Amino acid sequence: MSKLLDLIAKQKALVAEIEKLQQDEKEMKVFELVKDLEALRDKYAYSEADFVSVVLSYYKHETQAKTRKNSSSAKTATEKKPQYRVKLDGKEVVLKESTQGKMKPELEEAVKKAGFTKYAEFLDSLIKKNKVETFDQLIEKLEGELVQ
Structure with a gap:
């Protein structure tokens, strides 16, 4: 109940x-515009997706590819994050800013x-424990060496 x-x-x-x-007044203008748009869509018997596509193409709005096949060809090479060798508890460990x-x-x-269990949690803990704000400050404080 x-x-x-x-x-x-x-x-x-x-x-x-x-x-x-x-x-x-502004809300009512938007409401009236939406009613007019719906009337146009109904008048020309467009589906919602087709109508949106027409409006976006009119304004030359770039849309993402609909299929994975098309979108994968546009991938760019991702730049690797630099890695740093530091000493933690007497052992050398390589840290990187990325948690991926x-x-x-x-x-x-x-x-x-x-x-x-997760590197991101470990990294956050190291930053807090060493009383720094950023990963770069952490590396500086731990006297990290850039790994090529």
């Missing part, structure tokens, strides 16, 4: 909000030893 009361209360709130927005990808065994061991 409480769900019904919740829905009724939400309905009353929505009715009040609709009445308030109907008093707003697979961890090297030494890094995975250090992450697990610190009690984390």
